[in-house]
Amino acid sequence: MLPTPGAHIHGQKLLDLLGFWHQGARPSSQLLADGVRQLVLDGRLPPGTRLPAERELAASLDVSRTLVARALERLREDGFAASRRGAGSWVKLPDSRRGSEMHGGWFPSNDPGVINLAQATPGAPPELRGAVERAQVRLAEQIGDHGYQPHGLPALRARVAERYTARGLPTNPEQIMITNGAQHAFALVLRALVSPGERVLVEHPTYPNAIEALRGLGATPVAVPMTGDGWDLELLAATLRQTAPRLAYLIPDFHNPTGVRLDAGGRERLARALARTCTNAVIDETLLDIDLTGRQAPPPMASFTDRVITIGSAGKSFWGGLRLGWVRAGEEFVQRLVLGRAATDLGTPVLEQLVLAELLDDAEPVLARRRAETRERLDVLVAALREHLPEWRYRIPDGGLSLWCDVGEPIASRLAVAAEAHSVRLAPGARFSVNGSLERWIRVPYTLPGERLVEAIQRLAAAAGSVRPGPAPNPLTVPIA
Numbered sequence: 001m002l003p004t005p006g007a008h009i010h011g012q013k014l015l016d017l018l019g020f021w022h023q024g025a026r027p028s029s030q031l032l033a034d035g036v037r038q039l040v041l042d043g044r045l046p047p048g049t050r051l052p053a054e055r056e057l058a059a060s061l062d063v064s065r066t067l068v069a070r071a072l073e074r075l076r077e078d079g080f081a082a083s084r085r086g087a088g089s090w091v092k093l094p095d096s097r098r099g100s101e102m103h104g105g106w107f108p109s110n111d112p113g114v115i116n117l118a119q120a121t122p123g124a125p126p127e128l129r130g131a132v133e134r135a136q137v138r139l140a141e142q143i144g145d146h147g148y149q150p151h152g153l154p155a156l157r158a159r160v161a162e163r164y165t166a167r168g169l170p171t172n173p174e175q176i177m178i179t180n181g182a183q184h185a186f187a188l189v190l191r192a193l194v195s196p197g198e199r200v201l202v203e204h205p206t207y208p209n210a211i212e213a214l215r216g217l218g219a220t221p222v223a224v225p226m227t228g229d230g231w232d233l234e235l236l237a238a239t240l241r242q243t244a245p246r247l248a249y250l251i252p253d254f255h256n257p258t259g260v261r262l263d264a265g266g267r268e269r270l271a272r273a274l275a276r277t278c279t280n281a282v283i284d285e286t287l288l289d290i291d292l293t294g295r296q297a298p299p300p301m302a303s304f305t306d307r308v309i310t311i312g313s314a315g316k317s318f319w320g321g322l323r324l325g326w327v328r329a330g331e332e333f334v335q336r337l338v339l340g341r342a343a344t345d346l347g348t349p350v351l352e353q354l355v356l357a358e359l360l361d362d363a364e365p366v367l368a369r370r371r372a373e374t375r376e377r378l379d380v381l382v383a384a385l386r387e388h389l390p391e392w393r394y395r396i397p398d399g400g401l402s403l404w405c406d407v408g409e410p411i412a413s414r415l416a417v418a419a420e421a422h423s424v425r426l427a428p429g430a431r432f433s434v435n436g437s438l439e440r441w442i443r444v445p446y447t448l449p450g451e452r453l454v455e456a457i458q459r460l461a462a463a464a465g466s467v468r469p470g471p472a473p474n475p476l477t478v479p480i481a
Contacts, residue, residue: 007222007239008050011060017044018061027063029070036071037080040091040437041410046204046223047435050090051081093435111423115456118427120256120401120445122374124319127359127366135354142350150338150346152178152326153353159360160312160326169300174331177338178348182286182313182325186249187213188337188344189282189309189327194219198246201239203231205404205432205441207256207284210249219246223434228395230260237273247280252301254287257432257443258404259397261291264298271304283310286325287400289317289367292375302328309333314356316401317367322352374401380450384457389464402445410439411467418463424456 009017014036021035022028039045051057054072058065072089075081079094142153151157157173164171179185194200196218202210204223214221222243224236231252240248252262252270262270274281283301291297302308313325327337341347359366378396381403385392393406407415412428419426429441446453 032071033074131358185311254400388461
C-alpha cells in the first residue's frame with residue numbers, strides 16, 4: 001500500500017536543501033536523482049514529503065522539465081519516490097527498508113562482554129540508597145490505606161509542582177498526575193486526544209518509542225526535519241498549516257537524539273505557530289535536568305501557551321529503575337486522564353513514589369553531580385572519537401546523554417550489524433526515523449564510565465573499518481532505549 005503523502009516542500013526549499021547538487025558539472029537527471037536520494041537517506045527529506053510539481057521544480061532548479069521528469073522516473077525505479085494521478089509525487093523508501101515500520105522496544109544484553117551503546121540511560125546516584133531507607137520508614141504511614149493512587153501520592157505531586165513553579169511556571173498539585181514513566185504519560189495523553197488515522201507532528205529524528213506509541217494507536221506521524229542547529233521553525237509552522245495534525249510531539253529541552261535546546265525566542269515563535277493552527281503539543285522534558293551549558297535555562301514551553309501538555313521523568317535525572325514520570329497540564333485535562341487511566345492501569349507503585357519524593361526534597365546536589373559526571377564522560381567520548389574515528393562529524397550537545405554522529409556515508413545500519421560482531425550494541429539513525437532513513441547517522445550515548453566508553457569506540461572503529469557501501473540490512477533488530 002502506498003504511503004499517504006505528508007507535508008509539501010516547495011521548489012525553492014528543495015533547491016536550498018540540494019545546494020550545489022551538480023557540483024559545477026552539467027545538470028543531469030542522474031545527478032538530480034542522486035541529490036534527492038541523498039537527502040532522503042540523510043533524513044533531511046522525510047518519506048511521505050510531497051515533491052514540487054515538475055514545472056515548479058524545473059523553474060526553481062533552472063533546468064528543463066524533461067530533466068526533472070527523468071529524475072523522478074529514476075527515483076521511482078529505485079524506490080525513492082512514488083506517484084499517483086491527482087496526488088503528484090512524494091518521497092518514499094525502497095521496500096527493503098520498510099521493515100522499519102516494525103521497529104520497537106529495546107532488549108539489554110545479558111552478556112557482560114557486550115558494551116551497550118543503544119541505551120542512553122545512566123546508573124543510579126549514590127543518594128538513592130538513603131532515599132530508599134527514608135522511604136521505607138514513611139511507607140508505614142501508607143500501608144493502612146488501599147494503596148491505589150491514580151493521581152499519584154499528594155506529597156510527590158506537590159514536589160513536582162514546586163519544581164515547575166521554581167522555573168517560573170506557577171503550578172499546583174492538581175495539575176500533576178504521576179505515571180509509570182514519561183512513555184506511559186505520553187501513551188495516556190495520546191489515548192485521550194488522538195484517534196486512529198489522525199496525524200501527529202514529530203521532529204525528524206525523534207525518540208523511537210514515541211513513534212512506536214503513535215503506530216500502536218494507528219496514528220500517522222508527520223515528520224519535520226531538524227537542521228544542523230536545531231529546528232526549522234518556518235518549515236514546522238508551514239507543516240502545521242498544511243497537514244493540520246491533531247497533536248504535536250516535541251522535545252525542545254536537549255532533543256533526543258541531537259541534544260540541542262530551543263531558545264526562548266524559538267519557543268515564542270513555536271507557541272505562536274501552535275496557537276495559529278489550534279494545535280496542542282506534548283512537550284517532552286525527560287532530559288531537562290541534564291543541562292551541560294551552564295547558562296540560564298529558557299522558560300518552559302508551557303509559559304508561552306496553554307496548548308502545551310508537559311511530560312517529565314525521573315529516569316534520566318535519577319534512575320530508570322524507579323519507572324516514574326508525570327504529566328503537567330490543566331486541572332480539567334489531568335482529571336480526564338485520571339478517569340481514563342483505568343483502561344491501562346490503576347496507579348503507580350507507592351514505595352517508588354516515596355523514594356522519588358525523598359530525592360526531590362534536596363535534588364540539586366544530586367543533579368549537579370549528575371551533570372558534572374555527564375560532562376566528564378562526554379569529554380572522554382569526544383576525545384576517543386577524535387583519536388579513533390576522526391572522520392565522524394557531530395555537534396557538541398547542549399545537554400542530554402548522547403552524541404548524534406554523522407558517519408559520512410549511508411552505512412549506519414550496516415555499521416550497527418558489524419558492531420554486534422565486535423560486541424558493541426549500537427542504535428543506527430534509522431531507529432530515530434519515522435520511515436527508516438537517516439542512514440548517515442549514529443547515536444552514541446555517554447552514560448558509561450570513561451574507560452568503558454574508550455573501549456567501545458576502539459571496537460566501533462574496528463567495526464567501521466569492515467563496513468563498505470552497499471545494500472543496508474534491516475536496522476530494526478538493534479535494541480533501543
